[in-house]
Amino acid sequence: MSSTSSAVRAVDCATSTAGASPELFKAGMRQIASTVSIITTVLDGRRSGLTATAVCSVCADPPTLLVCVNQDSGTFAALREAGVFCVNVLASAHADAAMRFSDGALKGEQKFEGDSWITSAGGLPVLEGALASFECRTVSLTEVGTHGLFLAQVSDVTVTGGAHPLLYFNRALAGLQMQE
Ligand SMILES: Cc1cc2nc3c(=O)[nH]c(=O)nc-3n(C[C@H](O)[C@H](O)[C@H](O)COP(=O)(O)O)c2cc1C
Numbered sequence: 001m002s003s004t005s006s007a008v009r010a011v012d013c014a015t016s017t018a019g020a021s022p023e024l025f026k027a028g029m030r031q032i033a034s035t036v037s038i039i040t041t042v043l044d045g046r047r048s049g050l051t052a053t054a055v056c057s058v059c060a061d062p063p064t065l066l067v068c069v070n071q072d073s074g075t076f077a078a079l080r081e082a083g084v085f086c087v088n089v090l091a092s093a094h095a096d097a098a099m100r101f102s103d104g105a106l107k108g109e110q111k112f113e114g115d116s117w118i119t120s121a122g123g124l125p126v127l128e129g130a131l132a133s134f135e136c137r138t139v140s141l142t143e144v145g146t147h148g149l150f151l152a153q154v155s156d157v158t159v160t161g162g163a164h165p166l167l168y169f170n171r172a173l174a175g176l177q178m179q180e
Pocket of ligand 1: 076108
């Protein structure tokens, strides 16, 4: 992680007294419809990224996001080392991109083929047509079980809007149907 970031904190889950099984937890979580984002970063000139639903607003002042990434993912180390990333919120037209960035067989630059990406002034990959893109700088990283929780301050936001969001519900991608 960049020298401006705080130290990594680890939460000891071995002593957890949580009662629900991981399977029951996941069954419940499948009933939550989530927006879908692609988290991108760049480290030593190499782009990487992954599809993520675990993106949460923390507060607006200062603008702060929380992003949760599996420590086994190929992108995790790059996110930790780079200390900066971009959260690209997907529109319903981005289902193919969501599948590509969640495909464990594809690595690095391969995932960026097939979509239109620009490089922000801060050097981060920004997806053209994303509903919004949040450029972030990590301020703390906390390890909880399998995941790393990146708390990050938002340095810039590109808002495009104008399209329906891509959603993930019960293991499937879907476009949002607006009520008439
Ligand atoms: C809809 C969807 C949402 C996902 N959300 C997350 C997430 O929030 N955090 C995470 O670590 N992985 C998430 N994943 C899984 C990663 O995208 C997947 O493991 C990916 O292969 C990781 O790529 P990498 O190993 O190249 O980094 C999600 C996958 C899908 C299809």
